[in-house]
Amino acid sequence: MAKIDKVFSNPLGEIPPFTFNEKVAHVFDDMAERSIPFYREVQKMITDLSLTFFQEGSKIYDLGCSTATTSALVYQGLIDRGVTDFTIKGIDNSEAMCEEARIKLDSLGASKDHVSISLGDFLQEEIHDASVVIMNYTLQFTDPLKREAIIKKIYNGLRHNGILLVSDKLLQTNTDISRTFIDKYYNMKRLNGYSELEISQKREALENVLIPYTLEEETALFTQCGFKGVDAFFSWYNFTSFICIKK
Numbered sequence: 001m002a003k004i005d006k007v008f009s010n011p012l013g014e015i016p017p018f019t020f021n022e023k024v025a026h027v028f029d030d031m032a033e034r035s036i037p038f039y040r041e042v043q044k045m046i047t048d049l050s051l052t053f054f055q056e057g058s059k060i061y062d063l064g065c066s067t068a069t070t071s072a073l074v075y076q077g078l079i080d081r082g083v084t085d086f087t088i089k090g091i092d093n094s095e096a097m098c099e100e101a102r103i104k105l106d107s108l109g110a111s112k113d114h115v116s117i118s119l120g121d122f123l124q125e126e127i128h129d130a131s132v133v134i135m136n137y138t139l140q141f142t143d144p145l146k147r148e149a150i151i152k153k154i155y156n157g158l159r160h161n162g163i164l165l166v167s168d169k170l171l172q173t174n175t176d177i178s179r180t181f182i183d184k185y186y187n188m189k190r191l192n193g194y195s196e197l198e199i200s201q202k203r204e205a206l207e208n209v210l211i212p213y214t215l216e217e218e219t220a221l222f223t224q225c226g227f228k229g230v231d232a233f234f235s236w237y238n239f240t241s242f243i244c245i246k247k
């Protein structure tokens with residue numbers, strides 16, 4: 001049964017900073033589908049690209065895996081292709097998310113050898129022998145001062161021809177364009193059933209928690225850390241998904 005996101009539906013008075021707590025984890029799939037543009041399509045593209053670049057015997061990391069939507073799709077894709085020699089590692093620092101992730105993977109009958117979920121900070125985790133690293137809407141929640149260190153660590157942990165896939169909300173440099181894109185985004189939320197109160201309370205909760213980079217800053221980060229091929233594979237107003245190849 002789909003659980004409907006009502007996290008910001010009642011007046012909260014003082015609005016605490018957004019966290020991925022139990023209340024959020026419980027309704028996360030609905031929240032993501034209604035608040036992230038083309039969420040399902042991006043998941044499909046991430047899965048497709050992961051299957052294309054996966055190397056036999058290597059690891060796939062899903063950093064900030066939330067409820068393991070991506071890990072589950074990639075797992076199923078590999079199994080359907082008859083691949084057996086792979087390890088998917090989902091990492092999230094929210095205990096409630098990890099619980100939801102394990103429930104989803106158990107329902108697929110996925111073995112722990114093939115896909116495991118670890119409770120932890122991906123800034124502290126080792127990345128080793130990877131062909132694919134996924135950061136789907138998670139870099140934006142990382143302290144900007146720590147972004148270079150995590151991208152460098154990912155680069156070092158990837159095999160030759162391995163890829164990093166990143167989706168993020170971006171900030172447009174031009175203020176007119178920025179305002180327009182943000183308006184379009186809030187319109188999308190309205191069309192998806194969110195009220196003005198839900199939209200404004202979540203916006204306040206996300207301030208200083210979700211810190212968007214510009215397209216230039218985000219691209220420069222990937223190239224400065226060593227990635228040779230860096231390109232966008234999906235874009236919708238202020239949301240963009242990137243593929244970065246280690247050559």
Ligand SMILES: Nc1ncnc2c1ncn2[C@@H]1O[C@H](C[S@+](CC[C@H]([NH3+])C(=O)[O-])CC(=O)[O-])[C@@H](O)[C@H]1O
Binds near residue numbers: 065
């Ligand atoms: N340092 C960190 N270490 C571990 N986890 C973290 C950290 N920082 C944030 N998280 C986790 O990153 C996730 C971000 S949601 C990802 C969606 C998913 N990728 C999806 O494709 O459905 C994005 C969104 O909600 O917009 C949350 O579960 C956090 O707990």
Ligand SMILES: O=C(O)C(=O)Cc1ccccc1
Binds near residue numbers: 031032035203210
């Ligand atoms: O940027 C926003 O307004 C969002 O709602 C993005 C988002 C989506 C899902 C969980 C947390 C933030």
